[in-house]
Amino acid sequence: xxxxxxxxxxxxxxxxxxxxxxxxxxxxxxxxxxxxxxxxxxxxxxxxxxxxxxxxxxxxxxxxxxxxxxxxxxxxxxxxxxxxxxxxxxxxxxxxxxxxxxxxxxxxxxxxxxxxxxxxxxxxxxxxxxxxxxxxxxxxxxxxxxxxxxxxxxxxxxxxxxxxxxxxxxxxxxxxxxxxxxxxxxxxxxxxxxxxxxxxxxxxxxxxxxxxxxxxxxxxxxxxxxxxxxxxxxxxxxxxxxxxxxxxxxxxxxxxxxxxxxxxxxxxxxxxxxxxxxxxxxxxxxxxxxxxxxxxxxxxxxxxxxxxxxxx
Amino acid sequence: xxxxxxxxxxxxxxxxxxxxxxxxxxxxxxxxxxxxxxxxxxxxxxxxxxxxxxxxxxxxxxxxxxxxxxxxxxxxxxxxxxxxxxxxxxxxxxxxxxxxxxxxxxxxxxxxxxxxxxxxxxxxxxxxxxxxxxxxxxxxxxxxxxxxxxxxxxxxxxxxxxxxxxxxxxxxxxxxxxxxxxxxxxxxxxxxxxxxxxxxxxxxxxxxxxxxxxxxxxxxxxxxxxxxxxxxxxxxxxxxxxxxxxxxxxxxxxxxxxxxxxxxxxxxxxxxxxxxxxxxxxxxxxxxxxxxxxxxxxxxxxxxxxxxxxxxxxxxxxxxxxxxxxxxxxxxxxxxxxxxxxxxxxxxxxxxxxxxxxxxxxxxxxxxxxxxxxxxxxxxxxxxxxxxxxxxxxxxxxxxxxxxxxxxxxxxxxxxxxxxxxxxxxxxxxxxxxxxxxxxxxx
Numbered sequence: 209x210x211x212x213x214x215x216x217x218x219x220x221x222x223x224x225x226x227x228x229x230x231x232x233x234x235x236x237x238x239x240x241x242x243x244x245x246x247x248x249x250x251x252x253x254x255x256x257x258x259x260x261x262x263x264x265x266x267x268x269x270x271x272x273x274x275x276x277x278x279x280x281x282x283x284x285x286x287x288x289x290x291x292x293x294x295x296x297x298x299x300x301x302x303x304x305x306x307x308x309x310x311x312x313x314x315x316x317x318x319x320x321x322x323x324x325x326x327x328x329x330x331x332x333x334x335x336x337x338x339x340x341x342x343x344x345x346x347x348x349x350x351x352x353x354x355x356x357x358x359x360x361x362x363x364x365x366x367x368x369x370x371x372x373x374x375x376x377x378x379x380x381x382x383x384x385x386x387x388x389x390x391x392x393x394x395x396x397x398x399x400x401x402x403x404x405x406x407x408x409x410x411x412x413x414x415x416x417x418x419x420x421x422x423x424x425x426x427x428x429x430x431x432x433x434x435x436x437x438x439x440x441x442x443x444x445x446x447x448x449x450x451x452x453x454x455x456x457x458x459x460x461x462x463x464x465x466x467x468x469x470x471x472x473x474x475x476x477x478x479x480x481x482x483x484x485x486x487x488x489x490x491x492x493x494x495x496x497x498x499x500x501x502x503x504x505x506x507x508x509x510x511x512x513x514x515x516x517x518x519x520x
Numbered sequence: 521x522x523x524x525x526x527x528x529x530x531x532x533x534x535x536x537x538x539x540x541x542x543x544x545x546x547x548x549x550x551x552x553x554x555x556x557x558x559x560x561x562x563x564x565x566x567x568x569x570x571x572x573x574x575x576x577x578x579x580x581x582x583x584x585x586x587x588x589x590x591x592x593x594x595x596x597x598x599x600x601x602x603x604x605x606x607x608x609x610x611x612x613x614x615x616x617x618x619x620x621x622x623x624x625x626x627x628x629x630x631x632x633x634x635x636x637x638x639x640x641x642x643x644x645x646x647x648x649x650x651x652x653x654x655x656x657x658x659x660x661x662x663x664x665x666x667x668x669x670x671x672x673x674x675x676x677x678x679x680x681x682x683x684x685x686x687x688x689x690x691x692x693x694x695x696x697x698x699x700x701x702x703x704x705x706x707x708x709x710x711x712x713x714x715x716x717x718x719x720x721x722x723x724x725x726x727x728x729x730x731x732x733x734x735x736x737x738x739x740x741x742x743x744x745x746x747x748x749x750x751x752x753x754x755x756x757x758x759x760x761x762x763x764x765x766x767x768x769x770x771x772x773x774x775x776x777x778x779x780x781x782x783x784x785x786x787x788x789x790x791x792x793x794x795x796x797x798x799x800x801x802x803x804x805x806x807x808x809x810x811x812x813x814x815x816x817x818x819x820x821x822x823x824x825x826x827x828x829x830x831x832x833x834x835x836x837x838x839x840x841x842x843x844x845x846x847x848x849x850x851x852x853x854x855x856x857x858x859x860x861x862x863x864x865x866x867x868x869x870x871x872x873x874x875x876x877x878x879x880x881x882x883x884x885x886x887x888x889x890x891x892x893x894x895x896x897x898x899x900x901x902x903x904x905x906x907x908x909x910x911x912x913x914x915x916x917x918x919x920x921x922x923x924x925x926x927x928x929x930x931x932x933x934x935x936x937x938x939x940x941x942x943x944x945x946x947x948x949x950x951x952x953x954x955x956x957x958x959x960x961x962x963x
Contacts, residue, residue, distance in 0.1 A: 223957065259738050261944070279741075287738040291946055293731030298534065306530055310523060310739040354735070 211273070212237045212362055212393040213258065218267035220253050227253040228264070229417035235395065235410070240388050242408035242425075243397040244497075246505050250417040251397050252290060255364055258395070259287040272361060283312050286360035290367050290397075292351050294339045301335035304354055311358050318357075325353045329379065344371040352380055356387060363387060364395045369403060381407065401498040411497070415505050429494045432503070435467040436493040437476065442486035450479045464493065523740045527748025528755065531723065535756045545760050549767045570643060573597045573604055573616040578623040581654050592646055608636050615639075617651070695906075699878050701818055702905030705827050706874040706898045713834055713867050713897070716757045717842040721856065723749050724846030724943070733943045742940035747932075750839045757835065819907060826904045826917075833924040834897025838863065840928075840935035847942030848950040855949040862952070870895035878902040881911035893927025896920045934959050 213235040220228040228250045235241045245251045256262040258269060260278025269276040271284060294303055301322070308318035326332045329349060339347055348371050356363055365384075369377045384394055384407065396408060404411060405425060413421035421428060437453075441461050448455055448463075452475035457464040467476060473492070480487055495503075535541055570592045574585065585594040594617075599607070604616040615635035623631070631651070639647075657667055724746075727733045736745055841863050849855040873895055877886030881903040889899035890912065900920050903912040912920075941958045942950060950958075 256944075261734070261737050282739050285738070287735075289731075289734040289738065291731045292735055294735075295534075295732060296730060306526070307735065307739070309526055310736060312739075351735075 210237045211235065212271070213395075214268075214270040215258075216268040216270075218254070218257060218269065219265045220250075220257060220262060221265055226250075226417045228257065230267075231414065231417070231419045232267075233412050233419060233422055235393055237393055238388055238391050239409045240384065240394045240396060240407055242404040242411040243395055243414070244399075244401070244404060244411055244421075244501065245414040246399075249414045251414060252366070254414065255287070255289075255366060255395070255397060258362075259285055259364060283358055284361045286355040286358065286363045288351055288355040288363075288365045288368060292366075294347060294350065296340040297338060299335070300331075300337050300339060300342070300350060303339065304350070304357070307354050308357050313358055321357050321359075322353075325357055329353060329383075345373055345376050348372050349376060349380070352383070356383070356392075360392070362393050362395065364397070366397045367399075368396070369398075369400065401496065401501055405497050413501065413504060420504055421500075425497070428497070428500065432495050432500045433492070434495065437465055437467065437473060438489070438491045438493055439463045439465060439476070439480070440488040440490075441480065442488060445480070445483045445485050447483070450476075452476055452479060523744050524748045524751060527740070527745060528752035531749050531752025532755050535719075535753070536759070541756075541760075545763050546767065549764055550771070553771045570615070570639075571595060571613045572647070573599070573607060573613040574619070575599055575601075575604060575616065576619045577621040578619050580619060580623060580658060582658075585650060585654055592643070592650070594650075605634075608634065611636065697818060698906045698911070701823060702878040702881075702902035702911075703875070705823065705901040705905065706871070706878065709827070709830055709834055709897050709901055710867060710871050710874075712757060712761075712831055713838050714864075716753055716835055717838045717863075719753050719756075720750055720839040721842040721846035721860075723753065724843050724939075725849060725851075725853075725856070728847065728943060729851050737940075737943065742943060743936045745943075746840065746843050746936060746939050750836065750843065754832070754835055754839070758831075761831075818905070822908065823901075823904055827901065829921065830897040830900055830924070833921070833928055837893060837897070837924065837928040837931050838867070840932040840939075844935035844938040844942065844955070847939045848945075848955055850946070850949055852949070859949070859952065866894035867898070870898035874898045874902045878905070881906045887916065891916065891920050891923055893924045896924055 211234045215234070216232050218228055218231045219226075231250075231254065243251055243254070253262065257264050258276075260276070260281065263278075271281055298306070304322045304326075305315070305318050308322065309315060313321070323332075326334070331349065331353070334342070334346075334350070339350075342350065348368075352365075352368065355365070363384075368380060368384075372380065384396075388394055396404070398404060408425060410424050411421070411428060412419055423431065436456065439462070441463065444458075444461060444463075448458075451468070452471035453465040453467045455463060456466050465476060467473060473490075477487065477490065572592065572594050574581065574594050574596050575598065576596060581596075595613070597604070597616075601618055604613075604618065607613050608616060614637075615633060618632045618634075620632075633647070660667060660670060727736070727745075733745075740748075842860075845856060845859045845863065848859060870889065873885055873889035876883065877889060877899050880886060886899060886903060889895045890903050900912070900917070904917070905911065908914060908917060937959045938955045942955070
């Protein structure tokens with residue numbers, strides 16, 4: 209698969225803090241990529257380097273096979289920052305036109321694309337309204353349109369669903385999928401793990417400026433599974449002690465067991481079959497991304513913007 | 521470059537299209553003019569036919585008092601006090617002046633003047649001056665001096681010819697005119713720096729508070745955003761000034777067209793008695809001609825040229841600093857106050873030095889102030905008003921301009937560094953220490 213973005217040993221140190229400390233990963237073209245991490249992990253700094261707002265202290269950024277040029281690659285990137293807003297007093301149509309022109313589109317090009325997107329997301333009647341007249345959800349929608357308007361190859365969305373109601377969130381979600389299908393790559397930064405599980409193919413978890421996890425959602429889950437299974441039985445046997453598993457939880461006729469090392473799931477099934485107990489269901493419990501996230505991040509004092517001193 | 525223009529265009533249009541712009545640019549000078557016009561109108565049109573009965577029992581006026589206009593009419597009567605009072609009550613006269621039989625002009629007695637209703641200051645002054653004039657003549661006659669003799673005595677003042685080293689004659693009025701021109705233009709630059717500097721700062725703060733800064737920064741460089749804003753607001757300032765200048769001339773022209781007699785009246789009788797006397801004195805001594813002459817000797821193309829240069833230079837120098845402060849603070853305007861102090865101090869100092877320089881354009885402090893880029897836009901105007909090379913040598917003027925350009929490049933460089941970091945910082949406001957650190961930080 210072709211890579212749209214490659215980061216190699218990216219570093220950005222502030223006076224009191226290692227914001228990004230030697231991070232490398234790559235993103236495939238057309239994928240939806242989740243950049244995860246607790247507050248203050250360095251996500252925003254990383255994204256700002258990818259969008260050319262900050263320059264890395266060291267390391268290489270390759271965009272679309274070439275070294276990233278912040279001045280000329282603006283049209284290839286659409287960035288929706290976490291701290292986002294619009295001019296309150298400016299009319300929405302004019303504002304979209306202005307921001308599109310700032311990206312480098314000509315006036316007529318920009319106009320055409322705005323009309324297309326406004327029609328698509330049913331925003332045509334907003335043209336002469338001011339931003340201060342919009343609800344928060346509406347202005348989020350507008351932000352999204354402004355970000356993707358110029359059809360960038362790489363779209364970076366920082367917490368795109370905050371403030372959106374479920375209907376509009378789904379609308380945006382569909383658009384994200386649609387963009388990915390048309391060959392756009394989406395980087396998606398959030399704390400909301402259920403959204404990541406739903407949307408992303410590939411994730412990277414950063415904490416304290418370092419990458420601590422990298423892989424597809426399925427692989428990551430496999431990597432962190434604890435060999436736990438949920439068994440629904442017709443009746444509970446007298447004897448629940450076995451060398452192949454440990455009982456973790458019992459809820460009426462539903463058991464949660466953890467298979468011991470060296471045993472297989474078939475050993476567990478055999479144990480119940482031998483006692484002639486009817487097994488109604490048998491499922492592996494995979495950890496949710498949320499659990500993995502908490503498991504990895506907890507205890508690293510990362511919940512506040514950590515000001516780690518540089519030792520070297 | 522293209523993007524700077526795009527940003528400047530938005531900044532310009534978003535301000536010019538506001539109603540407040542029209543209000544301040546066109547409304548404010550109009551209001552001032554109307555107000556000014558009303559004051560003049562009412563002070564000129566004070567009285568109509570004020571009839572005063574004079575009962576000159578001591579015959580000190582010899583039966584004559586100046587009746588040179590129709591506003592105030594003196595009428596000599598030989599009525600006793602009681603009848604005068606009756607006349608006052610029946611409105612036959614508006615007032616009466618009663619001179620008792622034993623009144624002597626050398627004495628310190630006061631004359632009794634009674635009016636039916638309260639009089640305006642102007643009327644009172646006019647009456648007083650007429651009576652005084654008559655009395656003065658009478659007193660002079662008592663000393664055997666005629667009025668014409670006194671006038672010729674007062675005319676013969678020695679005029680001293682002040683000449684500067686290069687042989688150019690500097691008359692007193694020219695220095696006075698230079699003083700006024702220097703003061704006004706220096707003060708205008710001072711005001712410009714504050715008004716438009718704060719406008720830039722507020723614009724930056726607005727972008728930060730609205731959280732649009734990062735959205736824009738992802739498409740343009742922070743430097744482009746800052747320069748676009750500065751250029752846009754600077755253009756607003758220039759347009760505003762041009763409109764004001766056009767308005768001033770336009771309204772003046774309009775007033776002369778609409779009220780020709782009012783303007784005539786104005787020249788004949790300036791509003792204040794003191795002014796009237798001064799104008800009369802000037803007319804007599806030819807000082808009014810001197811004033812016009814003084815205005816003619818001022819090199820207006822040079823002054824206007826310098827004004828525009830120092831306006832733009834000073835504005836660019838300070839507005840980038842104001843932008844840096846705006847980027848370093850958050851919602852709270854109070855935060856901005858404390859950070860602004862180091863910026864406003866040199867402006868205020870410039871103003872202080874300017875008031876000195878306008879009196880003595882070649883003093884050390886004036887030379888320093890006009891070369892130092894943070895104060896030169898204000899101070900140099902005071903020196904230039906005295907003329908080149910009398911007030912300031914060509915070398916100093918050129919040096920000052922070069923320093924100002926260098927200073928502008930320097931402050932913009934520093935401000936851009938602070939700005940690009942500050943604009944993306946949320947949370948607490950930055951301190952000056954942090955801002956200095958940002959200046960030395962790479963990228």
